[in-house]
Amino acid sequence: MRKPVIAGNWKMYKTLSDSVDTALALKPLVANANHCEVIIAPVFTALKTVCDRLEGSNIKVAAQDCSTEKEEGAHTGEVAAFMLRDVGVRYVIVGHSERRQFYAETDEQVNRKVQAGLAAGLSVIMCVGETLAQREEGSAQDVVSRQLIGGLGGLTASDLDRIIVAYEPVWAIGTGRTATPEQAQEMHAFIRRVFADRHSQDAADALRILYGGSVKPDNIVGLMAQADIDGALVGGASLKADSFAQIVNYRV
Numbered sequence: 285m286r287k288p289v290i291a292g293n294w295k296m297y298k299t300l301s302d303s304v305d306t307a308l309a310l311k312p313l314v315a316n317a318n319h320c321e322v323i324i325a326p327v328f329t330a331l332k333t334v335c336d337r338l339e340g341s342n343i344k345v346a347a348q349d350c351s352t353e354k355e356e357g358a359h360t361g362e363v364a365a366f367m368l369r370d371v372g373v374r375y376v377i378v379g380h381s382e383r384r385q386f387y388a389e390t391d392e393q394v395n396r397k398v399q400a401g402l403a404a405g406l407s408v409i410m411c412v413g414e415t416l417a418q419r420e421e422g423s424a425q426d427v428v429s430r431q432l433i434g435g436l437g438g439l440t441a442s443d444l445d446r447i448i449v450a451y452e453p454v455w456a457i458g459t460g461r462t463a464t465p466e467q468a469q470e471m472h473a474f475i476r477r478v479f480a481d482r483h484s485q486d487a488a489d490a491l492r493i494l495y496g497g498s499v500k501p502d503n504i505v506g507l508m509a510q511a512d513i514d515g516a517l518v519g520g521a522s523l524k525a526d527s528f529a530q531i532v533n534y535r536v
């Protein structure tokens with residue numbers, strides 16, 4: 285039985301005090317959500333305070349990125365995964381399409397971030413997803429399988445239970461245009477098959493695959509009803525405590 289994960293990616297929004305206010309507003313609204321793991325991903329500068337203020341609650345904190353480097357050193361502007369772990373972070377999002385698109389992040393870099401996150405004891409949410417042009421030219425599955433295989437190379441069987449994959453079609457992120465539940469299900473089932481071929485059927489059966497792309501309170505139920513959709517990575521609708529809580533508190 286795969287425990288669903290509902291994760292909110294706050295991107296580059298919110299000051300420290302806004303982050304704390306939203307986190308504290310969310311806390312009572314999701315306090316009874318035992319059916320899923322609840323995660324929020326504030327900006328780096330808010331991570332420590334938000335972790336402290338959420339201690340003892342059922343909300344876990346993710347970072348939105350980490351360095352490819354595992355050790356401390358001369359890497360100006362970078363934050364190592366073990367430093368995130370040090371302030372109470374439990375998850376790290378890597379390979380988000382905004383990092384791939386705007387910061388030219390490659391699968392090789394994503395893989396190094398996955399390895400760094402795992403080595404630091406974090407669970408890793410690795411994002412994959414095709415652009416609209418790639419979907420229209422019929423290469424969506426090729427793109428997603430390349431990202432999956434490239435991003436998850438070199439992992440051992442014991443690493444796999446700390447891997448979560450987020451399928452986020454780029455054309456659905458922040459656009460208000462969601463993949464239909466059937467489109468998402470088709471790609472999620474494909475991801476699970478690729479994972480089974482690379483690793484094992486048991487590992488694939490246990491893998492949580494989240495959907496991301498304009499998830500809202502009014503479409504979460506249809507998405508969660510799909511056999512291979514194990515949760516959501518939510519951007520815009522996670523910025524307000526009440527809309528994110530409605531998504532967390534979905535019931536199929």
Ligand code: PEP
Nearest residue numbers: 457458496497498519520
């Ligand atoms: C995201 O940031 O990962 C995302 C899916 O954004 P949105 O929900 O706004 O489309």
